[in-house]
Amino acid sequence: MAAPAKMPKTGDVPAIQITNMNKWFGQFHVLRDINLTVYKGERIVICGPSGSGKSTLIRCINRLEEHQKGDILVDGIALTNDLKKIDEVRREVGMVFQHFNLFPHLTVLENLTLAPIWVRKMPKKDAEAAAMKYLERVKIPEQALKYPGQLSGGQQQRVAIARSLCMNPKIMLFDEPTSALDPEMIKEVLEVMVDLAESGMTMLCVTHEMGFARQVANRVIFMDMGQIVEQNAPEEFFSNPKSERTKLFLSQILH
Amino acid sequence: MGSAPKTSAYLRTEEAPLLPPPISMVGIQGWVLANLFPTIGNGIVSIVAGAFLLWMGWGILDWAIFSAAWSGDNREVCAAEGAGACWPFVQSRFAQWIYGFYPIDQRWRVNICFIIGAAALVPMLMPSMPHKKWNALFLLIAYPLITLILLTGGHFSITPAGFLNAVIILALAATFLPLLAFGIEEGIQSNRFGLGLAGFGILVWLASFVIGSSVWHSGLGSFSPGSIAAAVFIGAGGIFGIIQLRGTGSGAQAWRNWLIGSAVLLGLMLILKFDFGLEPVETSQWGGLLVTLVVAVTGIVASLPLGILLALGRRSNMPIVKTFSVVFIEAWRGVPLITVLFMAAVMLPLFLPEGVNFDKLMRALIGVALFSSAYMAEVIRGGLQAIPRGQYEAAQALGLSYWKMMSLIVLPQALKIVIPGIVNSFISLFKDTTLVSIVGIFDLLQIVTTSSNDAKWASPQTGTTAYFTAALIFWIFCFSMSRYSVFMERRLETGHRR
Numbered sequence: 082m083a084a085p086a087k088m089p090k091t092g093d094v095p096a097i098q099i100t101n102m103n104k105w106f107g108q109f110h111v112l113r114d115i116n117l118t119v120y121k122g123e124r125i126v127i128c129g130p131s132g133s134g135k136s137t138l139i140r141c142i143n144r145l146e147e148h149q150k151g152d153i154l155v156d157g158i159a160l161t162n163d164l165k166k167i168d169e170v171r172r173e174v175g176m177v178f179q180h181f182n183l184f185p186h187l188t189v190l191e192n193l194t195l196a197p198i199w200v201r202k203m204p205k206k207d208a209e210a211a212a213m214k215y216l217e218r219v220k221i222p223e224q225a226l227k228y229p230g231q232l233s234g235g236q237q238q239r240v241a242i243a244r245s246l247c248m249n250p251k252i253m254l255f256d257e258p259t260s261a262l263d264p265e266m267i268k269e270v271l272e273v274m275v276d277l278a279e280s281g282m283t284m285l286c287v288t289h290e291m292g293f294a295r296q297v298a299n300r301v302i303f304m305d306m307g308q309i310v311e312q313n314a315p316e317e318f319f320s321n322p323k324s325e326r327t328k329l330f331l332s333q334i335l336h
Numbered sequence: 337m338g339s340a341p342k343t344s345a346y347l348r349t350e351e352a353p354l355l356p357p358p359i360s361m362v363g364i365q366g367w368v369l370a371n372l373f374p375t376i377g378n379g380i381v382s383i384v385a386g387a388f389l390l391w392m393g394w395g396i397l398d399w400a401i402f403s404a405a406w407s408g409d410n411r412e413v414c415a416a417e418g419a420g421a422c423w424p425f426v427q428s429r430f431a432q433w434i435y436g437f438y439p440i441d442q443r444w445r446v447n448i449c450f451i452i453g454a455a456a457l458v459p460m461l462m463p464s465m466p467h468k469k470w471n472a473l474f475l476l477i478a479y480p481l482i483t484l485i486l487l488t489g490g491h492f493s494i495t496p497a498g499f500l501n502a503v504i505i506l507a508l509a510a511t512f513l514p515l516l517a518f519g520i521e522e523g524i525q526s527n528r529f530g531l532g533l534a535g536f537g538i539l540v541w542l543a544s545f546v547i548g549s550s551v552w553h554s555g556l557g558s559f560s561p562g563s564i565a566a567a568v569f570i571g572a573g574g575i576f577g578i579i580q581l582r583g584t585g586s587g588a589q590a591w592r593n594w595l596i597g598s599a600v601l602l603g604l605m606l607i608l609k610f611d612f613g614l615e616p617v618e619t620s621q622w623g624g625l626l627v628t629l630v631v632a633v634t635g636i637v638a639s640l641p642l643g644i645l646l647a648l649g650r651r652s653n654m655p656i657v658k659t660f661s662v663v664f665i666e667a668w669r670g671v672p673l674i675t676v677l678f679m680a681a682v683m684l685p686l687f688l689p690e691g692v693n694f695d696k697l698m699r700a701l702i703g704v705a706l707f708s709s710a711y712m713a714e715v716i717r718g719g720l721q722a723i724p725r726g727q728y729e730a731a732q733a734l735g736l737s738y739w740k741m742m743s744l745i746v747l748p749q750a751l752k753i754v755i756p757g758i759v760n761s762f763i764s765l766f767k768d769t770t771l772v773s774i775v776g777i778f779d780l781l782q783i784v785t786t787s788s789n790d791a792k793w794a795s796p797q798t799g800t801t802a803y804f805t806a807a808l809i810f811w812i813f814c815f816s817m818s819r820y821s822v823f824m825e826r827r828l829e830t831g832h833r834r
Binding site for chain 2: 143144145164165168171172174175176178180182183184185186195196199200228230241244245248
């Protein structure tokens, strides 16, 4: 069972600090005045209607998207145009995508060892040993020598999670990790994520899996129209939403 | 509604048996029936087309083998009524088609080049052979050097001033090493003094060209106070640059790379200058298949990396890089190859300063290489565009730098997609080499044309046989490339699913 959900207390160490952050796509103001502090070991679920800026927000955290105003500090490193700083942040932050984005020309094992070997300069043997360890953790060590195209969606997503873990990230970002999966495969991916949450990983997760949110999140954030509308501990959030927009959203997704 | 049939419940109680396929699907008989005579119409087409193929095949066989003249010393055997191919003529001229006017007693040098090339290329092309890295290094660095020296005779005239120029360039590179090691801003900061010295040195050097009196005029091939002063300043800048590198990991790496690069450059110059005692052979004496292969291989080897760089440049976010790539690609693609060759052979010497003169074949090679790299760039760009954004994002999210992302993730996939396009370009380049005959270089086709006009062998079949042979040689090379590309495509197939 997951550690009991709790809201952050003062004295916790911040992993991510976002202050007054704004972002535009051309003329479109996609993220408006975002303020968010994520503490080490927190497990945050971000939900909201499509187009609300959830994905964009977490993609700003590893600079896949550039913000235009305000500050983002990841593990104490400020994200600016400085490529070195960006690379430092990316080494510490793992990301899992909706469409897995595995490298189709490499085997599963090569997918996992590529970044440790080329970015962390790890010897190949060590990288492979670590990769096998993580493949066992996501329960597919027997697929190591296959190509991603030969795996099912759920297996691919678990490989993608293992690939991120191979870099020993301090923070994991999940961008709708189960949205592209068939129903029977969602469970196997969620199990891996629950396992990860229980190990104390700092996680930010954009998802509509409310069961997952209830089980592992210690904070749920609701976004709409590029703003953080409401955040609360999951019990409170689901049983007693404060804003009208949250109530409307919850009534639409929870039947 | 009451009359609608009820859906009845159903439960299978017995397994349906597994049966062998019907006779029409198996064996030769099944294949013929299914593929050649599935309907009456298709059957008629099969018979007519088959008859045509047999007739064509018999015609070619009869001409090339059964009615052909196989031995003889002059035109008489070939001029006979109803004679087929004139092989004695091909036999008597074949060596010339291969070597051109390369001195007969020196042809062993060409043979060695062919043999080493084949011996190095074959294991390179076989995926199961080990040591690909060393094999590639040999093919790309050592082999061109060996061929250059063997074919020309080596012993290039590199003056001491030439070495001075090389040292100046290396010192200049050393001045910029901190920028490479520490990033641009920090690098400039740490080696401001060295960069200043080097910049001043360059100004002095350029000034010495511009002033150009007999005392000051340095040119690239002679010593002058100007060039010596420049060397001193730039050299000092380089030393300051190297001093900045001390004691840092990335600095040590940059320093090591610089040392290797310097050693290679100066070593190359020394080797090229060295007198191996080979008789010099002018490139105007080269010809035939030798020239065709030199032009084609140079074009192929140069166009792939240049094309990759241009394609990446064209998709770059940096406006200057992008503009340069677009202008380069469109300029070269916009002109016919013949124009390029004429420019290289006839116009370029007019623009070059007096005394600067480089080889006609060399100029044609550069023209062909740049021309084909522009085409290659567009082929590769097509592949780059087929790579989904997610691949870039996943690579970035893992912390890969731009060049690592490109070389490890994007290019391997993009190049694989465009293998047919790349090989198409290679094949068309191989055949386009025949155009160098326009500027008086005797490639295979040109030498075949010339020799088939020989009065000693004049007969209705001489030219036909000569061109047939030339076509066969071209076809063997092009078809090999084509088959190899099919093989690679299959081998690299990893069951993509996006």
